[in-house]
Amino acid sequence: MEIAVGFFVIAALGAFPVIALVVQVYRDSRGKKRNLAMRCYACDSNGYLFPVPHYKGDTFLYCLSCVESQHKSRRVLGYVAVVVIAAVLVGWVVLSQG
Ligand SMILES: [Zn+2]
Numbered sequence: 072m073e074i075a076v077g078f079f080v081i082a083a084l085g086a087f088p089v090i091a092l093v094v095q096v097y098r099d100s101r102g103k104k105r106n107l108a109m110r111c112y113a114c115d116s117n118g119y120l121f122p123v124p125h126y127k128g129d130t131f132l133y134c135l136s137c138v139e140s141q142h143k144s145r146r147v148l149g150y151v152a153v154v155v156i157a158a159v160l161v162g163w164v165v166l167s168q169g
């Protein structure tokens with residue numbers, strides 16, 4: 072039973088980066104089209120845009136409200152990373168005891 076739970080945790084964690092990558096590729100292609108039309112990468116509004124560097128080295132344009140929510144979501148991603156690492160450790164402990 073514990074092994075099944077640990078296996079499920081690890082399988083779910085393995086699927087997470089794949090889903091995140093697919094979402095990122097989709098958002099990138101959508102956002103690039105918006106930026107070419109001088110619109111916000113995230114919300115498609117055409118106010119004053121600020122350049123925001125992405126982790127891959129590309130820079131995209133965001134409106135002010137999206138720059139602010141970007142900072143917030145980065146903080147949330149930090150918490151998510153902590154939770155994911157904790158879940159990996161729990162899954163590993165459960166598996167190593169089984
Ligand atoms: Zn925006």
